[in-house]
Amino acid sequence: MAPTTDPARRGMFPKRTVYLLLGLALFMPPMVLLLQASTGDDSFCGSWCPRMFFLWREGSSLSAFLFGWLRSWGGVLLVFAIIVVSFFFGRLWCSHLCPIGGFQELGNRLIPNKLSIPFGSIPAVPVRYGYFAVYMIAPVIGLGSLACNYCNFAAVPRVVAAGFGSPADIAYFLRTAGMINLALLLLLGIFARGGRAYCNFLCPVGAIDGLVNRFSSRFGKRVRIDRHSCTDCGKCVPVCPTTSISRKEEGHQIDQLSCLPCGKCQEVCDDAAINYEKRTCSSTVAAQGATP
Amino acid sequence: MFRWKTIVVFVLAVAISAIAANYRFGDSAHAIGMLSIKGGKARHPFMITSGKDGYTLIMTGVVLPPYQGDVKVVLEGSPAMNYAIYDSEPVIDLGIHRKPKLEGSILRGVQSRDKLALWVVMSPQSEQDLEALFDESPESDDEGLMSDIGPAGHEPLKLGFYAADSGQKLLNIPILFADLQPEGGSHGSHH
Numbered sequence: 119m120a121p122t123t124d125p126a127r128r129g130m131f132p133k134r135t136v137y138l139l140l141g142l143a144l145f146m147p148p149m150v151l152l153l154q155a156s157t158g159d160d161s162f163c164g165s166w167c168p169r170m171f172f173l174w175r176e177g178s179s180l181s182a183f184l185f186g187w188l189r190s191w192g193g194v195l196l197v198f199a200i201i202v203v204s205f206f207f208g209r210l211w212c213s214h215l216c217p218i219g220g221f222q223e224l225g226n227r228l229i230p231n232k233l234s235i236p237f238g239s240i241p242a243v244p245v246r247y248g249y250f251a252v253y254m255i256a257p258v259i260g261l262g263s264l265a266c267n268y269c270n271f272a273a274v275p276r277v278v279a280a281g282f283g284s285p286a287d288i289a290y291f292l293r294t295a296g297m298i299n300l301a302l303l304l305l306l307g308i309f310a311r312g313g314r315a316y317c318n319f320l321c322p323v324g325a326i327d328g329l330v331n332r333f334s335s336r337f338g339k340r341v342r343i344d345r346h347s348c349t350d351c352g353k354c355v356p357v358c359p360t361t362s363i364s365r366k367e368e369g370h371q372i373d374q375l376s377c378l379p380c381g382k383c384q385e386v387c388d389d390a391a392i393n394y395e396k397r398t399c400s401s402t403v404a405a406q407g408a409t410p
Numbered sequence: 411m412f413r414w415k416t417i418v419v420f421v422l423a424v425a426i427s428a429i430a431a432n433y434r435f436g437d438s439a440h441a442i443g444m445l446s447i448k449g450g451k452a453r454h455p456f457m458i459t460s461g462k463d464g465y466t467l468i469m470t471g472v473v474l475p476p477y478q479g480d481v482k483v484v485l486e487g488s489p490a491m492n493y494a495i496y497d498s499e500p501v502i503d504l505g506i507h508r509k510p511k512l513e514g515s516i517l518r519g520v521q522s523r524d525k526l527a528l529w530v531v532m533s534p535q536s537e538q539d540l541e542a543l544f545d546e547s548p549e550s551d552d553e554g555l556m557s558d559i560g561p562a563g564h565e566p567l568k569l570g571f572y573a574a575d576s577g578q579k580l581l582n583i584p585i586l587f588a589d590l591q592p593e594g595g596s597h598g599s600h601h
Contacts (some may be wrong), residue, residue, distance in 0.1 A: 157507075248424040248427060251424060262434075284498075294435035
C-alpha cells in the first residue's frame, strides 16, 4: 500500500506538545496556575493530593477517612474527571495533560535516542498491577506505604522548584527517599526511551486509567489498527513509548491497558492503518486485553 | 510460556513493592498535626533512626479555630540539633490566596483553618552517644505518642509550635528515634 500523502492524517494530535506545556503551566512550578488559583498550594504535596485521598491509613477512623475525601475534593474531582475522559476518549489525561508524564516526555526529547534506556523487554502490565496492588493494599494491612515514598507527583515539581532555588524543595532531595525519587525520575522518566517508563510501570493513576481504557474500549474512541490496511511492517512497534503494540498471530495489536493516544504510531504508519476512532468492523477483533 | 512469564513478573513486582512499602529510610519523616489553643494534637510522631548525618522532617497541619496570630516554631529538646525551617512557597507567587509567611522561626499572619507545610532540615550538634542518653529513658505512655520519651534527664526532642505573643503551646510533635525506643513506643509512620 502506498504511503499516505495526506499531511493532515500524519499525527493525530499535532498540538499535543502545546497541551503538555499547558499541563506544566497549570500544575508545575514556577507558575502552578491551577493549584495556586484553587487550593492555594504550590505543588501536589500541599493540602491535597491527587493520589492519596482514597487510601485507608493505619489508625484512621471512618470519619477521618471520609473527611479526607471531602478535604481532597480537588483530587477526587481530578481522578473522576480523568476516568470519565478515559471512558469516552482514551487516556487523554496521561498523553496530553499530565504534568508529570509531560515533563518526563518533554525532557526525554532532549536526550539523544542512543542514550535512552529501552525498557521494552520488561512486561509492563504485570509490573504495573503488581505495584498497584501493593500500593492499594499495603496501607490497609499496616505494611507501609508506597505513596509519597516513591512519588513522581512529588518529585517532579520539586525538581523544577529546586532548580529555581527553593530551599524547601531542595530539602526534599537531601534525604534517601528524595534521592531515590530523583533516580526514578531520571531512569524511568527522562532517560527512558519515550520518557514514559514511570507512567507505564509505577503510576497508580495510570494503572486506574489503563483499566478504564481497556474495559471501556468498545464504547469510546481509541487508537486502533485497521486490519485491512495494516501490512504488518512493524514500524509502529519501536516508537510506542509504552510498548503497547506487539505482533500476534492475528497481526499487530494494541494493548489498551497500556496505550496512550499519543499518536506516535500513526505518525510512522505509511499505510494509514492506525487511527484514533470508535470501534469499527475492521477493528473489532479483540484478544486478551488487546484490540487491533 | 507467556502466561508463566507474566505471573512470575507479577509476583516479583508484588514482592519488591511490598519490601519497598515496608522499608523505612530513617533519615526523613512526616508528621501531621493540628494546632489549637488546647495544646494541639499530633496524629503520630516523627520516627527517625539514630546515627544519620542529617535528617529531613516534613510537617503538615491545620490550624483549628479560634486561634489566629503569629506562631513560633522551634526544634527543642535533646539531643541538640542544628536546624533550619523552611516553608513551601510557589516560585512565582500569584498572590491569589493569603498564606502565612515564615520569617526566621515565626510564621506570620496565621489564621484559623490555615494549612501549614513546613520542612525541617536538622543535624546533630555533636556526636554524643545517643544510646547512652536513652539508657534510662522513661517508659512511653499508653499510646506512645505525645509522651515524654527522651534521653534520661533531658527534654525529649520535639518540634514545638507556640503562640508568638503569649508563648502558649499550640502543638508539640515528638521526634522519636525508632531504634532507641522501648517496646510499644514506636508507633507512627513516616515518609
